[in-house]
Amino acid sequence: MKRDLHIVDVTLRDGSHAVRHSFTEQQVRDVAKGLDQAGIEYFEVSHGDGLGGSSLQYGFSAVNELKLIEAASDVCSQAKAAVLLVPGIGTKDDLEDAVKAGAKMVRVATHVTEADVAKQHIELGRNLGLKTVGFLMMAHMAPPEKIVEQAKLFESYGAEIVYVTDSAGALLPHEVTERVSALKENLSCEIGFHAHNNLSLATANTMAAVEAGATYIDGSLRCLGAGSGNAQTEVLTAVFDRLGYKTGVDLYPIMDVANDVVAKLMPRPQEVTKASLIMGYSGVYSSFLLFAQEAAKKFNVDERDILVELGKMQAVGGQEDLITEVARELANQQLTV
Amino acid sequence: MKRDLHIVDVTLRDGSHAVRHSFTEQQVRDVAKGLDQAGIEYFEVSHGDGLGGSSLQYGFSAVNELKLIEAASDVCSQAKAAVLLVPGIGTKDDLEDAVKAGAKMVRVATHVTEADVAKQHIELGRNLGLKTVGFLMMAHMAPPEKIVEQAKLFESYGAEIVYVTDSAGALLPHEVTERVSALKENLSCEIGFHAHNNLSLATANTMAAVEAGATYIDGSLRCLGAGSGNAQTEVLTAVFDRLGYKTGVDLYPIMDVANDVVAKLMPRPQEVTKASLIMGYSGVYSSFLLFAQEAAKKFNVDERDILVELGKMQAVGGQEDLITEVARELANQQLTV
Numbered sequence: 001m002k003r004d005l006h007i008v009d010v011t012l013r014d015g016s017h018a019v020r021h022s023f024t025e026q027q028v029r030d031v032a033k034g035l036d037q038a039g040i041e042y043f044e045v046s047h048g049d050g051l052g053g054s055s056l057q058y059g060f061s062a063v064n065e066l067k068l069i070e071a072a073s074d075v076c077s078q079a080k081a082a083v084l085l086v087p088g089i090g091t092k093d094d095l096e097d098a099v100k101a102g103a104k105m106v107r108v109a110t111h112v113t114e115a116d117v118a119k120q121h122i123e124l125g126r127n128l129g130l131k132t133v134g135f136l137m138m139a140h141m142a143p144p145e146k147i148v149e150q151a152k153l154f155e156s157y158g159a160e161i162v163y164v165t166d167s168a169g170a171l172l173p174h175e176v177t178e179r180v181s182a183l184k185e186n187l188s189c190e191i192g193f194h195a196h197n198n199l200s201l202a203t204a205n206t207m208a209a210v211e212a213g214a215t216y217i218d219g220s221l222r223c224l225g226a227g228s229g230n231a232q233t234e235v236l237t238a239v240f241d242r243l244g245y246k247t248g249v250d251l252y253p254i255m256d257v258a259n260d261v262v263a264k265l266m267p268r269p270q271e272v273t274k275a276s277l278i279m280g281y282s283g284v285y286s287s288f289l290l291f292a293q294e295a296a297k298k299f300n301v302d303e304r305d306i307l308v309e310l311g312k313m314q315a316v317g318g319q320e321d322l323i324t325e326v327a328r329e330l331a332n333q334q335l336t337v
Numbered sequence: 338m339k340r341d342l343h344i345v346d347v348t349l350r351d352g353s354h355a356v357r358h359s360f361t362e363q364q365v366r367d368v369a370k371g372l373d374q375a376g377i378e379y380f381e382v383s384h385g386d387g388l389g390g391s392s393l394q395y396g397f398s399a400v401n402e403l404k405l406i407e408a409a410s411d412v413c414s415q416a417k418a419a420v421l422l423v424p425g426i427g428t429k430d431d432l433e434d435a436v437k438a439g440a441k442m443v444r445v446a447t448h449v450t451e452a453d454v455a456k457q458h459i460e461l462g463r464n465l466g467l468k469t470v471g472f473l474m475m476a477h478m479a480p481p482e483k484i485v486e487q488a489k490l491f492e493s494y495g496a497e498i499v500y501v502t503d504s505a506g507a508l509l510p511h512e513v514t515e516r517v518s519a520l521k522e523n524l525s526c527e528i529g530f531h532a533h534n535n536l537s538l539a540t541a542n543t544m545a546a547v548e549a550g551a552t553y554i555d556g557s558l559r560c561l562g563a564g565s566g567n568a569q570t571e572v573l574t575a576v577f578d579r580l581g582y583k584t585g586v587d588l589y590p591i592m593d594v595a596n597d598v599v600a601k602l603m604p605r606p607q608e609v610t611k612a613s614l615i616m617g618y619s620g621v622y623s624s625f626l627l628f629a630q631e632a633a634k635k636f637n638v639d640e641r642d643i644l645v646e647l648g649k650m651q652a653v654g655g656q657e658d659l660i661t662e663v664a665r666e667l668a669n670q671q672l673t674v
Binding site for chain 2: 255
């Protein structure tokens with residue numbers, strides 16, 4: 001069928017964070033089968049941090065992701081498996097193995113200002129015959145003109161779709177509009193949008209992206225993803241149906257797999273909690289949270305003040321050392337006030 | 338302080354549905370105290386269906402709502418208790434009792450096309466010196482011009498604020514904009530908006546309402562309310578702060594009462610479930626759900642088809658008899674296809 005919009009389901013990848021990378025082959029088969037029957041075209045499946053993520057640093061997967069990709073691909077009649085690849089975590093070998101296991105799409109993800117590290121991986125994706133996507137993560141940290149510059153790099157390497165990725169759930173709808181519109185005006189490839197729900201705006205931000213020209217949008221069933229989760233696949237299906245878009249996804253079957261399969265495997269429902277809200281509000285990496293909580297205790301300051309300060313400094317992953325410094329500085333300020 | 342926006346917290350009224358009207362005096366004191374300290378100006382407290390709602394039909398309250406209003410009022414230094422009054426459920430006597438217990442605001446609620454039944458109650462509210470509000474429920478069921486007509490009735494009776502109330506969580510942002518803008522153009526009183534999150538759009542719809550001129554907006558802590566819950570008070574606080582509005586509510590204290598008090602008394606987290614999503618999608622009363630499930634079993638049809646059909650018919654509360662008819666009709670259609 002002709003689709004106006006492609007809903008890519010990320011339950012089996014972003015949701016991997018929420019279940020601490022514990023997905024079993026049976027769970028993956030059940031979810032993939034449901035997605036396939038509902039008419040989903042592409043769905044991600046891999047470790048939460050992408051291919052090769054299973055490690056001491058990012059958490060070990062209970063089951064090798066290649067087995068999960070195979071299990072998912074085996075049960076699908078039309079839906080295709082996608083994998084996430086973060087250069088530096090996953091390798092070109094990992095991608096070749098994923099293709100042997102059944103992957104048909106690769107999404108190569110970099111920090112919003114570091115698209116240049118993705119050149120070889122995007123080229124490999126195209127050479128392997130995959131639908132090849134570039135993912136600009138933490139997109140709230142760069143203004144539209146920077147995002148255009150970086151997206152053009154992705155496009156020049158061969159990416160067929162470039163995503164604005166709101167990793168921290170920090171964007172407001174008008175900020176999504178600015179970013180997606182800028183890409184739409186300056187690129188010829190298709191544009192995608194990946195939301196997180198930390199400010200309860202995942203659905204609204206996705207609507208803003210589509211109005212601005214995005215044609216690929218991500219969702220997860222029952223919202224199962226990192227932080228407060230993503231836009232909710234079955235909700236996107238309902239809302240875009242109400243708005244008159246053809247997504248090719250059938251509402252009742254997609255609701256059923258969310259309700260009958262995913263809701264039952266979730267360790268806890270997704271909510272906007274104190275921790276996830278402050279991440280969206282401050283725009284920091286989720287990996288900062290535990291460090292901030294420890295530093296807050298040590299220096300007797302509010303962890304939220306630390307995170308807000310780090311957000312202002314536009315701290316990025318790898319700068320966890322900053323957290324202690326910031327906490328010490330805040331404690332000193334408290335003493336002198 | 339000068340507020341651009343008034344966030345009215347409805348946890349202790351709309352949340353009453355979600356806890357099956359089991360709020361205790363201690364719980365109410367803890368929540369009210371937290372709201373007061375965070376700078377909330379008005380908060381609702383009463384049975385979920387408003388004053389007088391404690392009954393066989395709507396569910397009995399564990400504790401008399403007058404005691405709850407008293408308990409809440411007792412602990413507040415600046416925040417004021419509001420009550421909901423649905424004519425036909427609550428009476429003028431109930432309102433007088435609520436005022437004795439400490440209520441300072443009344444919100445008189447009718448179906449979106451039945452504002453005329455609220456005349457006496459709104460007049461009484463004003464005579465009792467209350468901040469007096471008119472609530473147009475199920476606002477998705479009427480076009481903007483009808484809503485203007487009904488809101489003008491409220492205004493003519495003396496309402497100081499008129500609310501567009503999205504009881505079924507069925508409105509999309511542009512539909513909120515149309516309705517609130519129409520009121521803003523045609524009324525002189527202030528405009529309010531009450532959201533439900535059935536389509537994951539409660540925050541976005543509230544933003545649309547504010548952009549269109551609403552100055553009173555409702556939220557509940559941790560989203561605790563009927564269906565999928567409301568806009569989330571602490572999220573509204575964060576988002577409108579990011580947007581530059583003065584709400585008079587402090588972010589960390591409001592997050593704390595959500596996290597430390599409300600999250601702990603919830604029987605289950607609020608999610609967009611199969612049941613709540615189909616309510617928002619079809620735009621029907623939550624009271625139809627159980628009847629539809631029973632009828633679906635009896636006639637071997639999908640409960641969602643029944644609800645969608647009822648939504649198209651614009652069925653209203655009290656028309657539960659229709660449900661069996663619709664289910665029978667759908668079953669007949671299945672046989673003949």
